[in-house]
Amino acid sequence: MVKTLEKVDVVVVGSGWAGGIAAAELTKKGYKVVGLERGKAQKRDDFVGSKDELRYDVRKLMFQELNKETLTIRNTLDETATPNRSNDTNAINGTATGGSGVHWNGMVYRWLPTDFEIRTKTVEKYGEEIIPKDMQLQDWGIKYDELEKYYDQFEKTGGISGEPDPLRPGQRSDDYPTPPMKETDIIRTFTKAAKDLGYHPYRIASANISETYTNPDGETINACVYCAFCESFGCDFGAKADPIATVLATANKTGNYELRNNSYAVRIVHENGKAVGIKYVDTETGDEFIQPADLVVVAGFTFTNTRLMLLSEIGKPYNPKNGTGVIGSHLTAHQRNLTHTRVRGFFDEKKFNRYAGTGALGVTMDDFNVEQLDHTKLDFLHGFCLRTSQRGDRPITNNHVPAGVPSWGKEFKDKSIFYANRRIDVQQQNGALAWRENYMDLDLTYTDMFGDPLLRVTSKFHDQDRNIVRYAHQRGKELLEQMGADYITVPEITDETEFDKTSLSDHTGGGVIMGDNPETSAVNNYSQVWDMDNLFVVGASSFPLMGSSNPTATVGALAYRAAEGMIKFLEDGGGQLVKKEESAKA
Amino acid sequence: MADNNTNNPKNTNEVSDPGRRSFVKNTGIAVGGVAGGALLGGLFTSRSKNNNNANSTADKGTAKEKRYEEARMYFTRMADFAILEQAVERIFPEDDNGPGAIELGVPYYIDKQLAGPYGSNVGDYRQGPFKGPKTSAADSSLDRGQIFINGLRAMDMESQKRFDTNFIKATEDQQLEIMTDFADDKVEVKGITSKAFFALLRSTTLEGAYCDPLYGGNRDMKGWKMKEYPVAIASYANMIEEDKFIKMDQVSLTDYQPK
Numbered sequence: 154m155v156k157t158l159e160k161v162d163v164v165v166v167g168s169g170w171a172g173g174i175a176a177a178e179l180t181k182k183g184y185k186v187v188g189l190e191r192g193k194a195q196k197r198d199d200f201v202g203s204k205d206e207l208r209y210d211v212r213k214l215m216f217q218e219l220n221k222e223t224l225t226i227r228n229t230l231d232e233t234a235t236p237n238r239s240n241d242t243n244a245i246n247g248t249a250t251g252g253s254g255v256h257w258n259g260m261v262y263r264w265l266p267t268d269f270e271i272r273t274k275t276v277e278k279y280g281e282e283i284i285p286k287d288m289q290l291q292d293w294g295i296k297y298d299e300l301e302k303y304y305d306q307f308e309k310t311g312g313i314s315g316e317p318d319p320l321r322p323g324q325r326s327d328d329y330p331t332p333p334m335k336e337t338d339i340i341r342t343f344t345k346a347a348k349d350l351g352y353h354p355y356r357i358a359s360a361n362i363s364e365t366y367t368n369p370d371g372e373t374i375n376a377c378v379y380c381a382f383c384e385s386f387g388c389d390f391g392a393k394a395d396p397i398a399t400v401l402a403t404a405n406k407t408g409n410y411e412l413r414n415n416s417y418a419v420r421i422v423h424e425n426g427k428a429v430g431i432k433y434v435d436t437e438t439g440d441e442f443i444q445p446a447d448l449v450v451v452a453g454f455t456f457t458n459t460r461l462m463l464l465s466e467i468g469k470p471y472n473p474k475n476g477t478g479v480i481g482s483h484l485t486a487h488q489r490n491l492t493h494t495r496v497r498g499f500f501d502e503k504k505f506n507r508y509a510g511t512g513a514l515g516v517t518m519d520d521f522n523v524e525q526l527d528h529t530k531l532d533f534l535h536g537f538c539l540r541t542s543q544r545g546d547r548p549i550t551n552n553h554v555p556a557g558v559p560s561w562g563k564e565f566k567d568k569s570i571f572y573a574n575r576r577i578d579v580q581q582q583n584g585a586l587a588w589r590e591n592y593m594d595l596d597l598t599y600t601d602m603f604g605d606p607l608l609r610v611t612s613k614f615h616d617q618d619r620n621i622v623r624y625a626h627q628r629g630k631e632l633l634e635q636m637g638a639d640y641i642t643v644p645e646i647t648d649e650t651e652f653d654k655t656s657l658s659d660h661t662g663g664g665v666i667m668g669d670n671p672e673t674s675a676v677n678n679y680s681q682v683w684d685m686d687n688l689f690v691v692g693a694s695s696f697p698l699m700g701s702s703n704p705t706a707t708v709g710a711l712a713y714r715a716a717e718g719m720i721k722f723l724e725d726g727g728g729q730l731v732k733k734e735e736s737a738k739a
Numbered sequence: 740m741a742d743n744n745t746n747n748p749k750n751t752n753e754v755s756d757p758g759r760r761s762f763v764k765n766t767g768i769a770v771g772g773v774a775g776g777a778l779l780g781g782l783f784t785s786r787s788k789n790n791n792n793a794n795s796t797a798d799k800g801t802a803k804e805k806r807y808e809e810a811r812m813y814f815t816r817m818a819d820f821a822i823l824e825q826a827v828e829r830i831f832p833e834d835d836n837g838p839g840a841i842e843l844g845v846p847y848y849i850d851k852q853l854a855g856p857y858g859s860n861v862g863d864y865r866q867g868p869f870k871g872p873k874t875s876a877a878d879s880s881l882d883r884g885q886i887f888i889n890g891l892r893a894m895d896m897e898s899q900k901r902f903d904t905n906f907i908k909a910t911e912d913q914q915l916e917i918m919t920d921f922a923d924d925k926v927e928v929k930g931i932t933s934k935a936f937f938a939l940l941r942s943t944t945l946e947g948a949y950c951d952p953l954y955g956g957n958r959d960m961k962g963w964k965m966k967e968y969p970v971a972i973a974s975y976a977n978m979i980e981e982d983k984f985i986k987m988d989q990v991s992l993t994d995y996q997p998k
Contacts, residue, residue, distance in 0.1 A: 202996035204971040207950040212857065223864040235870055239863040239877030338982045378974035389973075504984035508968050509975035545975075548949035548968045561830040561922070561941050562915065570836050573966045574984060599866060654875070 155432065155441040161185045162723065164431050164446035166418045166461070169252025170705060171692040171712045172452035173396035173404070174310075177370065178716035180409035184723060187444055188404075188412040189433050192217075192249030196397060200387030206547040210385040213240040215256045217248045221417075221436075222601040224456060226654055228613045230473060230590060236599050236607065242654045245661070246454040250414060251396040253454065253659055254705070258384040258512030258544065259360030259393055261313045262702030263304050263710075266297035266324070267523050268584070271535075271698055279528060285617060288534070289483060289587040291697040294669030294731070295678035300710050301326055307709030308358070311394030312366030312374045315358030320519050331363045334377065339505050339577055340516045343541045346635035352520040357540060359513035360394040360705075370403040381545020383512025393512070416442075418457075419603060421449060421465040421688065428688040434603065448719060451690045452712070458694035459593050459664030460608040468665075468675050468684055473590045473611070479675045481594050483587040483663035484612060485699040488656040491614060491622055491646070492585060495578040496629035498638030499555050507546040507574045515542030521628055522701055523584060533621035535584030537701050539629055541577055548573070555640035579632050581625035585699040588615055593664050612652045619646050660704050662696030667711070669731075677731035679718025680711060686729055687722070691715045808955055809847050812854035813884060820846060821907045822891040827944045829914055837965040838958075845947030848956030849887070852943060858884040872932075876939040879931040883939065890936035893928040894921065951992045960989045971995035 162184040165172045176186050208214050217240075224245070225234035237245075247253030267274045272290040275283065284290055305326055307313075315329040333356040340356075347354040361377040368374070375392040383393065391398055404410035413435075420432040422443055430445035451458050462468055462480045471482035487493055517540035519525065526536050552569040553576060559565050596609040626643045633641045668674025671683035680695055682688040691712050693704055700707065718730050814820040824846045833839030840846070852858055860882045869880035876886055897917050898906040906914060920926050922941075924934035947956030949963065951970075957963060963970055969987035971994065978985050 202992065204995060205951055205992060207946055207954060211946060212862075218862050219864040220862055233870065235878070236864050236866070237877075238865070239860070239875070241877055242875050335976070335980050337979055341982075378976050379979045380972065380974055506975075506978065506981065506985055508970075509972075509979050514979075546968075548963060548966050549946050552945060561918075561944075563832050563834060566831055566839075567834060567836060570965050573968070598868070599864075654878075 155443055157443045157445065160430075160445040160447070161187050162446060163187070163448045163450060163719070164189065164444045165450040165452055166431055167252060167451070167453040167457070167692070168250050168396060168401060168412055169247060169452070169454070169692075170254040170396055170400070170709050171715075172450065173251070173254070173400035174307075174709060174712035175450050175452055175689075175691060175716050175719060176404040176410050177400035178713070179719060180404045180407040181370075182720055183407075184409060186404065186410050187446070188410065189416040189418050189431060189444065190250055190252075190412055190414050191417045191436070192247075192252075192414065194412075194414040195250045195255070195387070197387070197391050200389050203386060203389060204380070204382045206549050209256075209382075210547060211549055213385065215247060215249065215385060215387065216240050217246050220602070223607060224657070225596045225599050225607050225609045226657075227609070227611050228652060230611060233598070234596055234609045234611070237654050237657075245657055246456065246659060250412065251401065254396045255387050256385050257360070257393075257395070257659075257705060258542075258703075260513040260542075260703040261308065261311070261315065261358040261360055261706045262538075262700075263324070264297075264700035264702065264707050265321075265522060265524055268698065268700045269293045269295060269297050269300065271586075275534065283528060283534070285534075285615070287589040287615075288617070289589060289697070290534075291483070291587075291666070291668055291673060293667050293678065293697060294674065295667070295714070297324070299678075300714065303710035303713040304706060306713045307706055310368050310370065310399050310709070311360050312362045312368055313358050313360055313394065314363040316356050318355050318519055319353040320522075320525065329358060331366050334359050334361070334363050334511070334514050335379070337506070337510070337514065337543050339507075339541060339543050340514070342577060342636050343516050343579075343632070346632050347516075347518055350632065350635055352518050354516050354518045357513050357515040357517045357542060359511070361388075361392060361511040361513055362394065368399060370399070371406075372399050372402050374398055377511050379509055379511045379514070379545075381508060381510045381547075383544060417603075418451075418453070418461060419464070419605065421451065421461055421467060423465065423467060423685065423688075426685060428685055447687065448723060449688050450715075450719065451688070452692055455661050455664055455692065455694045456593070456608050458690050458692055460595070462665055462675070462690065463593075463595050463608070464605055467682065467688070470594060471592050473592050476589060479666065479673065481592045481664055483666045483697045484591045484593055484610065484661070485585040485587050485663050485696065486656065487582060487585060487658050487660035487699055488614075488652060489658045490653065490655050491618060491650065492581070492583050493658060494622065494626070494644040494646075495580045496626050496633060496644070497553055497642045498577045498579070498633035498636060499572050499640040499642075500575045500577070500637070501639045504574045505577070507543065507551075507576065510543035510545035512544055513542065514544065515540055517702075521625065531620075531624065533617045533624065535586060535621065535698075535701060537581045537583035537621065537625045539579055539581055539625065539632065541579055546573070553642075556642045577633065577636060577638065579629035581622065581629055582701055582703070583621045583625055584701040585618070587663060587698060588613070610657065612656070614650065614652050619648070619650060622646050660693075660699060662693040662699050662704065665690045665694040666697045667695040668697065671733055677729070678714065679721075679730045680715035681718055681722070681730055683729070683733065686727055689715055689719055809844070811847075811850050813850045813858060814853075818895075819888060819891050820850065822895055823849060823887070825907050825914060826891070826894065826918065826940060827947070829911070829918055830941055830944045831948050838961050840944055840948060842958065843948050843962050844956045844958040845944055848947030848950065848954055849943050851955045852946075853884040853887055858882065873930070873935055874932065875935050876931065879935065881930040886931050886936055886939060889929050889931065890921075890933070890940065893926060893933070893936075894918070897926055953992055960991055963989045
């Protein structure tokens with residue numbers, strides 16, 4: 154029997170950055186909010202003494218358990234998808250209080266003005282012809298200048314440490330709240346080489362912050378101690394801006410927030426075109442509940458948001474054959490075996506303290522980003538950042554050797570030890586654009602622990618995806634040559650390099666995308682569902698593309714924008730916040 | 740304490756083959772008895788003396804202690820475990836840098852992992868049908884423990900077929916030849932590709948060499964010492980800006996965690 158609980162103002166699925174920001178902003182205004190989090194309860198105490206590479210980084214303790222639910226994956230429409238069975242091959246997304254926002258590296262990038270108007274800007278500059286057949290380029294229905302204040306708000310909530318990008322003058326209304334992180338030998342080496350080559354390096358903005366900081370909500374984040382356990386780990390020191398230290402703390406303080414852990418959302422309940430609440434299962438007891446609310450917010454990871462929309466039959470599912478429908482379209486990601494690859498430089502005479510570091514400690518440059526490039530001379534659209542970061546190498550997962558050295562045995566052991574601290578990696582991260590036949594729908598064969606169909610991912614790389622990475626690798630190689638590396642290994646990207654179970658990363662977006670036209674987007678620029686006024690779907694699921702840098706700040710900015718919309722909706726008695734007629738014409 | 744080391748010769752018959760010198764040298768159990776205790780004790784004591792790390796307790800007191808954690812939890816047949824020992828040592832051999840996989844405790848580390856949730860894929864999606872190419876251990880209908888049994892026995896069968904001898908009695912070059920063919924996906928293994936099995940063998944070997952010693956591998960933090968990896972240092976804030984490489988003593992979770 155499903156038990157219907159007492160109605161609240163707002164129910165929010167997810168307690169990561171997107172759900173946490175919504176919870177903080179709504180509860181500050183006095184609204185009663187219930188949060189549903191499928192994962193366990195966790196707080197800072199859980200992270201003290203957790204410097205265990207095997208348990209967290211290799212076995213992925215803080216990631217979603219796939220025994221409850223996973224994805225199925227295939228390349229093309231005529232293939233049968235098979236499940237991604239283990240986090241060995243694929244770290245996808247977070248779970249537990251704070252979601253992925255707790256175990257992130259903390260790199261904070263603002264996406265480029267062009268990202269938000271990708272179609273308009275591309276056509277303006279090059280004409281329609283430059284867009285490859287089957288590529289889906291779409292504007293967001295909001296411009297960078299309108300989003301800027303929300304980026305600023307996110308940075309101030311997190312106390313983000315950084316310095317402005319020299320290639321983007323005039324794009325910030327304020328400085329970063331705290332100065333850049335400390336500079337290391339690796340950062341100095343990269344910066345010098347980049348400047349010598351005429352580029353414009355600047356420090357990666359970091360959520361592992363440079364000095365103790367109290368945010369506008371009164372939450373204090375400690376100064377980072379550079380302990381080298383960031384990505385895949387919770388912060389031992391309360392020195393990483395995460396939802397637990399910031400927005401969830403703010404929501405809790407109001408007395409208006411109740412977070413229910415081990416609560417697995419299975420449906421958005423709706424009647425007559427209006428969301429009524431969320432149906433969920435308490436995974437500790439097996440009991441089923443409906444939590445009714447005036448406003449329903451779905452703020453999980455891309456996959457969760459897309460799957461809940463499909464399972465709940467809200468919006469029109471995307472059909473890749475004729476391009477109709479919306480839900481599930483524009484799947485894009487920084488794929489681990491393509492866009493996340495690195496060029497590695499090995500130095501015989503130079504030794505760096507690679508064991509020390511923190512998640513976002515590094516230097517980056519935008520000299521090859523979309524706005525700096527002339528695409529008529531290139532065989533790809535969009536662009537990439539080049540950077541190096543010093544996260545603190547851990548020994549199980551860092552055994553890199555120069556090309557030609559075997560991956561096991563005598564020579565491998567000797568070289569992997571010799572070069573453990575004699576390396577600089579240059580990472581490229583490129584914009585990933587959407588393709589007509591890369592999408593998500595419900596699987597026909599495999600189900601989750603409740604018998605509901607799994608989400609099926611259909612995705613294939615295109616020439617454009619490979620070309621941009623090959624080009625970026627060559628630029629990375631030139632940088633390492635300038636640094637004086639003795640050996641440089643460039644990842645091999647052949648025509649056979651293909652999307653597979655190692656591809657999807659924590660940088661995945663799309664499925665419930667934002668836009669200015671209800672025919673081609675699922676939500677308006679407040680993340681409000683076009684077809685259901687009191688339902689907001691917030692997070693990376695909104696992205697029509699994946700920008701050329703880390704997505705978290707954009708998730709945060711869109712969440713602040715969405716929260717503003719939610720408050721407007723509750724205060725003004727409902728309705729669409731963006732007029733459909735006007736936007737459809739635009 | 741070393742006197743109590745009642746090494747059963749029956750069990751070690753195969754593995755203490757004098758032709759396999761490096762193995763004998765590397766294994767406490769094969770060296771056995773008083774000699775083994777004294778040899779290992781000497782090593783540990785001298786290392787302890789040279790170690791000025793006040794925080795580190797891992798090296799202390801181990802000199803004459805018997806390792807009660809080194810008995811098999813998962814592998815039932817000694818023969819399978821003996822193949823595992825040889826295989827992991829080929830992947831991560833003893834050399835001038837320091838100990839190989841056996842001395843680091845890798846075989847016991849893997850045995851413990853396979854006896855736990857990892858070995859039976861507890862955190863994984865296991866619903867059938869198991870269709871499609873078995874390109875990784877996770878895609879196999881076998882759990883990781885079964886993959887090890889099938890894979891190690893297939894290595895032995897391959898050795899019998901090619902060289903008319905057990906894998907553990909084969910020469911190092913013969914062993915390497917078989918393992919290379921496994922890595923290149925040239926051998927049949929039931930329920931999994933030889934390449935996927937080898938990838939699992941390689942990754943668990945590196946885990947055992949470099950994990951926290953609490954898991955039974957990286958014995959006495961010797962893997963970390965080879966790599967000059969300090970591990971659980973609370974803060975690098977005071978040295979992170981240095982140009983010079985700074986060597987530090989290792990800190991394990993036993994040292995680091997509040998008690």
